[in-house]
Amino acid sequence: MRNLPQPNRSTDRATLTTALSQYQYKGVAKGYAGTAEEVTAVLAVYDAYDAARGVANIALTTPEMDAALKQALHDAYDQTQKRRRLKHVREELFSGVELCPVCGIDPPTELDHVLPRSAYKAVAVYVRNLVPLCHLCNHHKLAGFAEPGELPFLHAYFDQLPDIQFLHAEVRLQDSTLSVTFSIDGLDAVADSLGDKLKNIHIRLNLSERYLAEVNIFLASQAISLHGAYAAGGSQGVKAQLRAQAQYEIRRFYRNHWRPTLLAKLSTCDDFCNGGFIPVFNVPAEILRDAFGS
Numbered sequence: 039m040r041n042l043p044q045p046n047r048s049t050d051r052a053t054l055t056t057a058l059s060q061y062q063y064k065g066v067a068k069g070y071a072g073t074a075e076e077v078t079a080v081l082a083v084y085d086a087y088d089a090a091r092g093v094a095n096i097a098l099t100t101p102e103m104d105a106a107l108k109q110a111l112h113d114a115y116d117q118t119q120k121r122r123r124l125k126h127v128r129e130e131l132f133s134g135v136e137l138c139p140v141c142g143i144d145p146p147t148e149l150d151h152v153l154p155r156s157a158y159k160a161v162a163v164y165v166r167n168l169v170p171l172c173h174l175c176n177h178h179k180l181a182g183f184a185e186p187g188e189l190p191f192l193h194a195y196f197d198q199l200p201d202i203q204f205l206h207a208e209v210r211l212q213d214s215t216l217s218v219t220f221s222i223d224g225l226d227a228v229a230d231s232l233g234d235k236l237k238n239i240h241i242r243l244n245l246s247e248r249y250l251a252e253v254n255i256f257l258a259s260q261a262i263s264l265h266g267a268y269a270a271g272g273s274q275g276v277k278a279q280l281r282a283q284a285q286y287e288i289r290r291f292y293r294n295h296w297r298p299t300l301l302a303k304l305s306t307c308d309d310f311c312n313g314g315f316i317p318v319f320n321v322p323a324e325i326l327r328d329a330f331g332s
């Protein structure tokens with residue numbers, strides 16, 4: 039899990055002015071004819087959203103706003119789709135976000151309304167209420183985080199994640215089989231609510247299982263490099279290779295991404311580094327001969 043930079047608000051007024059204006063569709067006027075005062079009123083709700091750091095409150099649930107205006111904002115979200123007049127909202131939010139901020143596995147394909155569109159119509163097209171997620175994370179979030187009393191979902195723009203390692207991997211090598219488990223831990227020093235929230239999401243979204251499904255494919259991509267490191271420097275060479283790859287991936291992705299977390303843990307596993315990785319990968323001998331000559 040990671041934070042995403044807060045989207046810039048410089049185009050809010052222009053976006054709302056477009057969202058609250060009429061347009062022609064097959065010769066018929068569609069949309070809502072809003073006023074400059076209404077746009078200003080919606081911007082005030084956005085300010086209230088920022089002040090509350092995206093946490094639901096009465097000012098956001100029932101802003102003093104005409105029902106028709108709220109419905110127009112709700113409906114305007116559909117116009118963020120491809121080729122429609124608010125498509126820039128979607129394009130800007132996806133821009134530069136390579137991986138879903140929650141799982142770090144798949145690219146984001148959907149926009150999640152942090153405060154649901156149906157209940158919080160006024161912020162339906164507010165950029166800081168829209169977080170790009172992958173389909174699976176969004177699906178799980180929609181299926182289980184809206185009930186009263188539930189811990190809320192991570193707000194990737196407002197829940198400031200601590201700069202510490204809180205995703206952990208355990209690795210065990212037995213009978214040429216590598217087993218890996220992931221967990222969230224080490225958050226005792228941060229606010230309880232945030233630590234509990236991260237643990238809850240890790241469990242509810244089956245992130246451990248989803249990482250495991252990726253581990254074999256990912257490690258297979260490291261197999262030849264590890265053989266090369268072992269041929270050149272033995273177990274110390276393998277450890278150095280894993281540490282360097284982990285450092286690179288932290289910079290390429292982020293600290294609590296599952297890949298550098300796994301690589302760093304493997305670099306401390308003597309059984310794995312001291313040739314134990316060889317039967318795990320089972321690279322055909324002729325490939326190794328071609329590569330390393332022995």
Ligand SMILES: [Zn+2]
Pocket residue numbers: 138139140141142143144171172173174175176
């Ligand atoms: Zn995801």
